[in-house]
Amino acid sequence: MVTIHKTNIEKAFDTAVEKAKQYQHPVLFSIVEKIDSVDPLSFYSEGNSLYKGTRFLWKDRDHTITIAGLGSAHTISTEGDRDQFFTVEKEWKRFIEEGVILSPESWIGTGPLLFGGFRFDPLNTRGQEWNDFENGTLQIPSFMLTKSNEADYLTLNFLCGMDDDEDSLKQLINLKDELIKKAKYPSVPAVVKLNSIKDFNPAEWKESVQNVVDELKGGEMEKVVLARKCKVTFDQPITSDYVLDNLWKQQPDSFIFSFEQDKSCFIGATPERLVKKTGEEVLSTCLAGSIARGQTLDEDEKLGNELLNDEKNRYEHHLVVETIQQALEPFCEELNMPEKPGLMKMKDIQHLYTPVVGRASEQTSMLNMIEKLHPTPALGGVPRDKALHVIRREEKMDRGLYAGPVGWMDAYGNGEFAVAIRSGLLKEDESYLYAGCGIVADSDPESEYRETQMKFRPMLRALGGTIHG
Numbered sequence: 001m002v003t004i005h006k007t008n009i010e011k012a013f014d015t016a017v018e019k020a021k022q023y024q025h026p027v028l029f030s031i032v033e034k035i036d037s038v039d040p041l042s043f044y045s046e047g048n049s050l051y052k053g054t055r056f057l058w059k060d061r062d063h064t065i066t067i068a069g070l071g072s073a074h075t076i077s078t079e080g081d082r083d084q085f086f087t088v089e090k091e092w093k094r095f096i097e098e099g100v101i102l103s104p105e106s107w108i109g110t111g112p113l114l115f116g117g118f119r120f121d122p123l124n125t126r127g128q129e130w131n132d133f134e135n136g137t138l139q140i141p142s143f144m145l146t147k148s149n150e151a152d153y154l155t156l157n158f159l160c161g162m163d164d165d166e167d168s169l170k171q172l173i174n175l176k177d178e179l180i181k182k183a184k185y186p187s188v189p190a191v192v193k194l195n196s197i198k199d200f201n202p203a204e205w206k207e208s209v210q211n212v213v214d215e216l217k218g219g220e221m222e223k224v225v226l227a228r229k230c231k232v233t234f235d236q237p238i239t240s241d242y243v244l245d246n247l248w249k250q251q252p253d254s255f256i257f258s259f260e261q262d263k264s265c266f267i268g269a270t271p272e273r274l275v276k277k278t279g280e281e282v283l284s285t286c287l288a289g290s291i292a293r294g295q296t297l298d299e300d301e302k303l304g305n306e307l308l309n310d311e312k313n314r315y316e317h318h319l320v321v322e323t324i325q326q327a328l329e330p331f332c333e334e335l336n337m338p339e340k341p342g343l344m345k346m347k348d349i350q351h352l353y354t355p356v357v358g359r360a361s362e363q364t365s366m367l368n369m370i371e372k373l374h375p376t377p378a379l380g381g382v383p384r385d386k387a388l389h390v391i392r393r394e395e396k397m398d399r400g401l402y403a404g405p406v407g408w409m410d411a412y413g414n415g416e417f418a419v420a421i422r423s424g425l426l427k428e429d430e431s432y433l434y435a436g437c438g439i440v441a442d443s444d445p446e447s448e449y450r451e452t453q454m455k456f457r458p459m460l461r462a463l464g465g466t467i468h469g
Contacts, residue, residue, distance in 0.1 A: 009102060013169055016100040016160040028073065028099035028140065029160040029169075030411075032110045035152050035180060040068045041248060043145045043183040044258070045241045047071070053263065054139065056115045057244060058408055059256040060416060061273065065109050065148050067408060069141030070179070073157040076114065078136040084122060085371040088114075088136055092367075095140070096411045100160075106412045108278065109146045110153045114138040117259060117266065117406035117420060120375060120399040121388060127398030129425055129432055132264035143176055145183075154180060189241035194465040198231040200397070202449060208394040209445040215390065216441040223319055224381040224390050227436030228452055229397055232463055237428045240265040246462040251347060254458075255418040257406055266401045268423025269458055271346050272378070274405050275328075275369050276416040282332055282358040282369070287344065287419075288320040288378040288438060289313030289352035292454055304343050304350055316438045317341055317352040319377040324356055327372040332358030348457045366415045370405050378438065379403040379419060400425060402434035424459045433459045 009031060016029040044057050047070035054072040059065075076091045078084040092114055101111050116138030119130075144155040156176050158169065205228045212224045240258045244267065247256050251269035258267045273285040291307040294300030307313055321337070329335055335358040344353035381387025402423055409415030424433040435455035437448045 009169075010166060012100050012102040013160065013166060017162065017164060019098060019100065020160055020162045020164075023098055024162070026159045026161040028095050028112055029158045030099060030101045030103070030112045031156045032101070032103035032107065033154055035154045037152050038145055038147070038180060038183050039186060040066045040145055040147050041241075041245060042185065042187050043179065044068045044070070044244065045187040045189065046179055046183045047143070048239075048241060051142075053260050055240070055258070055260045056139070056141065057256070057258045058115065059248070061253060061255045061271065065146065067109055067113070067115070067147075068145045069113075069115055069139070069143070071142030072139045073142045073159050075137065075139040077134040077138070079134050084118060084136040085367045088138060089365060089367045092409075099411075101411065107146070107148075107153055108412070108414045109148065109408070109410055110144075110155050112140060112157060112411040113144060113155070113408055114140060115259070115408040117401045118370075118374070118404045119401055120379070120404040121392065123388075124392050124398055127400060129264075129427055130398055130400035132261040133266070133401060137261060142172070143179060187241070189239060189245050192238045192242060192464065193235040194463060195233045195235055197460070197465060198233075200229055200231065202228075206445040206449055209439055209443065209448050212390060212394060212439045213441060213443050213445070216439065221386050221390070222382040222440065223316060223377055224387045224439045225377075225379050225436050226391065226439055226448070227395060227399060227403065227434055229432050229434050230456060232431040232433065232460070232465060234429045234431070238426055238431060238463070240267055240426060243267050243426065243462050246464070250461055251458055254346065254422070257418070257420070259406065263428060265426040266406070266420070266423065267426060268420055269462070270418050270421045270423060271344055271351065272419040272421060274373055274376070274407070274417045274419050275366065277360070277364065277366055277369070278414050280359050280362055282328065282360050282364070284324050284328060284356040284358075284373070286317065286321045286324055286337075286341070286354040286356060286378070287351050289317040289341075290349055290437070290451060290455075293345065293348060293350055300345075300350075304345070307350060307352060308341070308343065312440060312442055313352060314341075316440055317354070319382045321354050323377050323382065324373060328356065328358055328369065330372070331364050331369055332360045334359040346458075349454055362413050364413075366409045366413070366417070370417055374405050375403065376419070379421070379436070381438075399434060403436065422455065422458045424463070431463055
């Protein structure tokens with residue numbers, strides 16, 4: 001008699017099949033392993049032929065973690081305009097509780113992981129360009145590279161059914177090995193030519209700013225954030241690989257993200273963290289108040305000091321700090337922040353910046369915090385509900401995922417979401433870019449318009465273009 005000894009993977013797979021039979025529906029099976037160093041952009045690009053339309057990439061601002069996902073083992077989406085965070089939380093908990101995870105350790109950002117984003121305002125009418133995204137769209141990747149300061153990890157996620165056998169698993173493992181092998185060689189994305197840039201109704205937008213200023217002077221609101229968009233066209237379909245490669249080189253100190261859904265891709269390089277959770281530590285960022293960078297060190301320092309002492313921008317920043325503090329206090333036993341803001345300097349722009357650090361229980365939910373934080377006054381206004389009503393009336397467009405939360409969370413309670421500004425939507429041979437600014441009672445429409453022009457620049461540069469004025 002021959003005795004066949006099963007590997008740990010085969011035993012765990014058998015457990016997943018038994019669980020699928022027990023629950024009478026597929027369960028998530030996840031395998032994590034350490035691997036040799038792999039370039040995340042090459043891994044992302046290598047998945048283009050098989051997984052275009054289901055890829056994502058995330059790089060954090062602090063250079064501590066990069067995550068690239070290929071394929072979709074499962075997508076959690078919400079179509080209703082209410083309780084979208086609760087819906088995702090409930091479905092995610094079920095997946096984790098029923099699933100089987102084979103990993104030597106609970107490494108941050110590995111194993112079952114949700115990546116995606118939420119629309120800025122699910123109550124607003126959906127724009128046609130955003131049809132590939134639901135109010136909330138988050139996916140569990142089939143293959144995922146996690147690159148941290150400690151090591152590189154590869155996760156394979158598989159939705160295991162009652163009738164699945166080990167052959168299907170072996171095929172995925174072979175494909176995983178092939179992806180890793182090919183991703184060791186750098187790829188060069190195809191360059192596209194930018195044809196045109198169309199600015200949507202600048203005169204009408206300035207009128208909207210003045211309307212809001214007049215309303216703010218009545219005293220019922222303190223701030224409203226107005227955004228606008230421009231449309232960019234190309235000589236051929238533009239790929240997220242090309243834009244990502246440019247953002248990687250041009251915006252190294254930003255959160256860089258790319259999130260494909262079917263024929264669309266939401267992509268950007270944002271400076272603004274919404275919330276990060278690592279174990280018990282919670283981090284958030286207050287980012288409001290902006291001014292350009294200088295051409296020389298002296299000019300740059302002068303502009304920075306001007307921003308630090310500008311009453312309008314300091315007031316706008318104070319509203320954000322106050323709201324974020326109030327939102328996080330119920331979740332955190334401790335909450336610490338400096339008394340005065342500093343400066344966050346990006347390539348084209350510098351912001352008033354206040355970091356917030358808290359301590360919460362490991363069971364504190366990322367999505368519960370996001371629900372309380374979004375939208376912050378930096379992207380919505382004060383008070384929130386009145387500001388959102390004015391935004392719907394005056395912007396006359398759908399922000400989609402722009403200014404919404406985008407990011408990831410793992411099965412161990414860790415995660416990070418950024419505020420998706422400095423971003424755009426790629427859609428075949430077109431792209432829509434978005435930029436906004438905070439309007440207070442003493443705002444000047446022309447000055448606010450110039451600020452949005454400045455905020456378009458990072459994405460326009462990544463698309464291969466420039467903007468004047």
